[in-house]
Amino acid sequence: MGFKVKEIRLAKNISQEELSKASGVSRQTISDLESGEVVNTTTSTLAKLAEALECNVGDIFVLNV
Known part of the structure; x- marks a missing residue:
């Protein structure tokens, strides 16, 4: 999930x-x-990260099956 946080953060230039x-x-x-x-x-x-990144938790949560 961390790579999604980074991906979204960098896309938003934060x-x-x-x-x-x-x-x-x-x-x-x-x-x-x-x-x-x-x-x-x-x-x-x-939830805190998603709110700050203005996205849904589902956008940053990746289920490893």
Whole structure:
């Protein structure tokens, strides 16, 4: 899911720091998600990122089956 956060963030020309400030999610958490260091996160974090990125949670959540 982190690659989708990064993909959307870059498409909107937003830095990790800007996303952190807009979402209330730490820059380190965003970095860890985008790099794949963290593969699971809370629905609350997903909701905050989606709101800050002006997208739906489904746009950034990728189900690994």
